Amino acid sequence: MSTIPALDLHTPDWSLRFAESTRQNKGSAIRDLLSVIGSQTISFAGGLPAPEVFAVEEAAVAADDILATEGRSALQYGPTEGYRPLREALIAQWQARGVNIGIENILITSGAQQGLDLIGRIFLEPHDRVMVESPTYVGAMSAWFGCQPHYLTMPMDHDGLIVESVDDLTERHGSAKFAYSVVNFQNPTGVTLSHPRREALIETAHRLDMALIEDDPYRALRYTGHDIPGLIEIEGQMLGSEWNHRGRVIHLGTFSKTLMPGLRVGYAIAPAPVIRAMVIAKQGFDLHTSMLNQMIVERLITEKTIERNLPNLISLYHRRRDVMDAALNEHFAGRAEWAVPDGGLFLWVKLPEGMNTESLLPVALENQVAFVPGNGFFAVEKQPNTLRLNFSNQPEDRIKEGVRRLASILR
Template sequence: MDSLWTDRIAAGALGMRSSAIRDLLKLTTQPTMISFAGGLPAPELFPAEELAAASAHALAEAPLATLQYGPTEGFGPLRELVANWVGRLGIRAPTDQVLITAGSQQGLDMLGRLLIDPGAPVAVEEPTYLGALQAWQTCQPHYLRLPIDEDGLDVDALEALLASGVRPRFLYIVSCFQNPTGVTLAPERRVRLVELAARYQLPIVEDDPYGELYYGGQRSTPLAAIDIAMHGEPRYVVYLGTLSKLLAPGLRVGWIVAPRTLVDRLVMLKQGLDLHTGSMAQAVAYYACRDGLLDRHIPRLRALYGERRDAMLAALASERALPVGTRWTRPDGGMFLWLTLPAEDDAEALLARALAEQVAFVPGRQFHPGGGGANTLRLNFSHSGPPQIAEGVRRIGAALRVHA
């Protein structure tokens, strides 16, 4: 009987694997657990009252736009609002090139389905965002893995690859405060990358969920803005953004700013996927943002997450159980830092001991499409307060001591 359905699984879906992060999240809901595992916003900052007011507005003033079927492209006023929002960053694109998606995760899924055939080469940073690897599991790309350092993607390595004649379907990059490492592509590399895209006809998928969350310093210029400055329109870069880290992930509202040649195909594809993103979520997001909520709210996020990043850096600096040679990134923003243990250490084995100590993180191998990264791990600092962060790092130290 069991084979009734399993005999019929499509080739692309046969190799699907579950996400360690999602499985971990299930383990880490106990109140005694300190979790650095998820990429969760701080719940105490959710603007619940403002969103309740926006929801009441939307249902009273625009019940049809909130409850009826809507256009696949997204709720018009929200698309315009997003066009203005990204326009402030230099991503000046017409509103009809802005599409609303169910979070940027859906944008990744759509781009994979549109652009990846089985075995097709796709260039990614290594390590890279686990959710992209999951989105593209059923498309079965061949990953071209590019190294990153403190200044983000190694653009020399990319140039060498392109110069060798390889033509990836696209390069996928998290350009600011990368997930999982927290590093940001340096300004001069940004310009060079867009120049390389033009020279070698390389499409770029820029995923930028964290760019607004900088703690000191300033907003990096998106690759999409550089592309538009150079070429007068979105040409080489598809840009993905989201409200998940800026307001609330539960809305599932993100966006794609796409070159014109992609817009119609993305819309046709999305029509088959879900008809359109939730009207209510879009209307609530629109009414909230129209009233300036993002401008009021993002500074709160920056202040709180900046403190938490500092707390984690301080805790790591003073934790004596970390083996000699352990190093970690010092992100200027975002939600994650990346810890590298000495080469002989194994973060998955450490996790088993850490869970016993009631602390969780994500082992780095998960983010490596080619395996590798066994001695690395990702730590989230946005979800826990400073005392919990200090205690959590102490527990990781304790788990390391058991090992020693």
């Protein structure tokens, strides 16, 4: 005779069991809509690199060789801090830029996205103040959702965030745990923080005793203008050997845009106590980033595959940016505003006041073209007439056709 009890046929009400922050997190209706995009749709929505320039063959050779020669360590558990030769390769790169870091200052993360998550975990308690650009990278706000921060928004112009706002916001609301900036070719606006403002931001952060999060996936993807030193370099040069004790900048890097996003390899550079706290948080999160993937990235750095590939990537994206700009000029001149970014993957478009890009999206999807409405990128005050277009992922003819379709929908 079976002793298995009869199953309870009532549906459990999971929402009663979820944490309060989970109950409040409705996710993004836009993301859900975009997740059902068909292959026919011309998508300017995701921040996807062009797969045709991924170093697939080189990655395959590296993976074969690693598995043949070091397969057992590649497939074993690894240290939370990351694969040491990869950390050393990164240290060498950053030391060459004048940043005096050692092995205790670097952690390999599963993409820069995990770096953002770890920062939330180690710094934020509910209602802690955090300064973000307006608009800001929506993925940072998703990473910190469970921490329930109180956002203070830093307005921006064509030179990036307005540094004086950091003082104003502090005076009006009290000090923030940190300020977060995507310094180069910002996601979503494409705007770059100017060199004088970077210096002023560092000076302000030191005066106010506030951390600065520099999220920088796009610096290498510059098509016009000149490279600007990162916050971490500027601060590193200001503080010299004192940086480990007095540094305020936490830098997040990634191989997603210069190599391939699927390996999920990124890194954080920060003063040693911050890295230590991030390591402890990561232990409970995923133990470590895939060793095999880290080893592949390390090979592709030391064999200079990334360096060799970068000019192809840059010229492809440069062309695509220009094609999108030309198509916008052809179809949107006088009906929208946008600035051509010096690099990165995005063009930010402002339609006339009163238009709502969230309600345009379903119509666009019916016409098989997709974009991301701007509202989701604003932590506080929304701008419903804005939208973000990605130009890296679609071939030129599809960029032209997609912009033409968007224009005809608007009409």
